[in-house]
Amino acid sequence: MSVRLGIDIGGTWIDAAAVEVTSSTHRVLAQRAVRTTSGPEGVLAGLRSAYELVRAELGDVPVDGVGIGVPGIVTGGSVTHAVNLGIGGRPLDLAAAARELTSAPVLVENDVKAAAWGASRWLGSASGAGQDLALLNVGTGLAAGLVLDGVLRRGSRGLAGEIGHLVIDRTGPPCPCGKRGCLELYASGGGLARRWTGSAGELMAAAELGDTLAQTVRDDLVVGLAQAVRILVQATDVAEVVLAGGVVTSTPALQAALLAALRDHGDSGFERMLAVHERVRWLPEDYPAGSVGAALLSQVGSAPGDLVDTAPA
Amino acid sequence: MSVRLGIDIGGTWIDAAAVEVTSSTHRVLAQRAVRTTSGPEGVLAGLRSAYELVRAELGDVPVDGVGIGVPGIVTGGSVTHAVNLGIGGRPLDLAAAARELTSAPVLVENDVKAAAWGASRWLGSASGAGQDLALLNVGTGLAAGLVLDGVLRRGSRGLAGEIGHLVIDRTGPPCPCGKRGCLELYASGGGLARRWTGSAGELMAAAELGDTLAQTVRDDLVVGLAQAVRILVQATDVAEVVLAGGVVTSTPALQAALLAALRDHGDSGFERMLAVHERVRWLPEDYPAGSVGAALLSQVGSAPGDLVDTAPA
Incomplete structure (x- = not known):
């Protein structure tokens, strides 16, 4: 001990x-x-x-x-x-x-790497799983941490999982990083705050009631999060993707929309094997993955x- | 021996x-x-x-x-x-x-996983490198194999590196997989053959001479390949990305265009650290990475x- x-x-x-x-x-x-x-x-x-x-x-x-x-x-x-x-x-x-x-x-x-290690230990104590995962942190920015076959992946320059500044729309709005249409402009707490005054729950409710701005922002958020999850799964084939950050962990309607988007990708044999939506987990809001992982x-x-x-x- | x-x-x-x-x-x-x-x-x-x-x-x-x-x-x-x-x-x-x-x-x-192992051994014998790489195979389809810290990464379901069917344009043309706008429609030998009758070298030459179809196909090919390289680097931070497949390895003009696209991403501190273009290698056309790797x-x-x-x- x-x-x-x-x-x-x-x-x-x-x-x-x-x-x-x-x-x-x-x-x-x-x-x-x-x-x-x-x-x-x-x-x-x-x-x-x-x-x-x-x-x-x-x-x-x-x-x-x-x-x-x-x-x-x-x-x-x-x-x-x-x-x-x-x-x-x-x-x-x-x-x-x-x-x-x-x-x-x-x-x-x-x-985020420390939090990935914390998430790995959390899943490990819960179910014997957690040896192979990406933690996708939806915070001010968007970044992931990887635990692959039980080992934290830092990467050759300590940058593994830094997917937030992948450009997903070259005609999109400018990003503070100097590029345009970066993934984190659409799929992060910071990106959401620039486009919508209110919580993610209020966004989902307003979109449901027909607010067209809310619908656009919601759709971009869901598509962006789904793309982030898919990039992690298709690049590394991690067994589990754990989503963290209040934007997703405290918004059940957003979780449901994300799972639907991940499921809605046709019915090819490849998609069935990939089964991206089955890999998604939500980090409990009260589990301090960052400090515990550190x-x-x-x-x-x-x-x-x-x-x-x-x-x- | x-x-x-x-x-x-x-x-x-x-x-x-x-x-x-x-x-x-x-x-x-x-x-x-x-x-x-x-x-x-x-x-x-x-x-x-x-x-x-x-x-x-x-x-x-x-x-x-x-x-x-x-x-x-x-x-x-x-x-x-x-x-x-x-x-x-x-x-x-x-x-x-x-x-x-x-x-x-x-x-x-x-x-592709076998070829990644072959490429790792090829780089290893050449320079002491090769312990941490993605082999990006631009063949009929588009897929990668990963060697991370000296170990072949199969993934939880044997699907690590299968990035060809990531959707990069939801309004794009239908893919045989059932989705639309998959990365491999733009950035593979098979994708190229569906859009252009001729070699990649002929495509680059025709685009240079002002053929507008050739320019569109070339731009999509270059952007798609650059996106594939970036996804691999930003998700996993592999030290090297080795490109394989005649479409790229036999077309110097395409290699130059790809390196330019990877370099042309602004001058932020993050981009300088990432230095994606410095990680690119070309598998020699005569090195049988697939059979040697197997x-x-x-x-x-x-x-x-x-x-x-x-x-x-």
Whole structure:
């Protein structure tokens, strides 16, 4: 048994969790969150606060590792290009900051990859599954994390699963990235907020009542999400695709529409074998995959070659 | 050192190669090809002929394994849904047929996955690279094979890399699969043949001279190929994408257009890190990746868990 801390740095909240890990299970002992302040200094201060709050809850229990999940590109223990945190091209060394707080080993990973690992452990404890999945995170942006045959896939440059800026309509609107018609313009919380003032549930209801703007935005959202799921399945043949992010996990009407769109692809032998809609799962809204995944990754590492899970589900 | 036979069953030719494998290299000892006859009986007869021709060239050298690559869905030693071979939903047991020819171990794998393994060995012997790649096969159809961190990725249902029937234009022409606007309608040899009578080289030349049909077909081909490469890179972050198939490997003007399309995606930090165009390689036209890959796979196996390469490059 060991106790590990995971800290998930998001654009709005920094979530911290203390996780007790045995040889076959994990259990959240404590959870705390603090508001994110943008910019390097704000992020570092938030990291310290979240760590200290959840550490204090543990009392004198020793901590065996600390994992940090952060949006952006992670190299070594540093992050760059975390636009939602106000961190640009200059690396912010989160590992060094965490080492000032603890003598336990520290691991820093991209937040969606950490959440994929958390989702893998969640499915694994629930059903013996979870060894082969994509976590599709529908947040401010759109990105996926992959666990393939039980191993977290970082990719050759740490960019595996970064499908949000695939162009799906070259005549579409401009994207902040400089291209046009990127997938995440249609299929993300941020993309939705630019086109519709209200929740995804209100969008679905308005579309159902005949609002033509709502219908257009809804159709683009459903088609975009379906395309994201299909790209992940057809490129990698992952056994499961776990959707995360309040836009989908708190909107049953959107879930139903997405499943219908995935099913509605003809009846060829190939489509029957592919059975994309059968692979879809919804991450429970209250499961903190990001912080739990970061905590559990601190146990197994995430560099190629050292990801040996010592706590099989 | 061992000698292995690989047989690549294609829609037009069945290629057989005898490969000598040492602990660090491989060398093609003999190669033969016979014309494919469609249908189960024709395919089995061709398999036997190709095997016997290349076996005869070897004289009394013992063979340590036989690998067979075949388009379609491979389960156990059987293939289904090999449309180009006239094989439908009823399994054709190629392993059993091969066991009548040899007492050596037999392995059957999807042809593009076998070719990906061959491409991995080709790059590995050339440069120490090749451990992490997608082979994008631009043939009658469009499909990819993945080697991730040195391991062939079959996927949960053996369908990894089957990106040809991703819909990229829902208002596009009907596809034989029953959907509309599938990627392979635009970006494959078969798709090209339906729209243009002539080679890809002639297409590029006619487009350059101002033929508007040729320009449309060329632009769709280039955009489709670029999208296929990007989907593979952004979903999996493979270090290299190896393009195979005469349509691209024998058409320098098309290669130049594809690289330009991959480069022409703005100058964001993300695009610079992604550097998709830097990952592109062209399989040499005379390298028999399919039969060599099948031969080499017979050494390492391709089921999850048993793919342990005993001949590191």
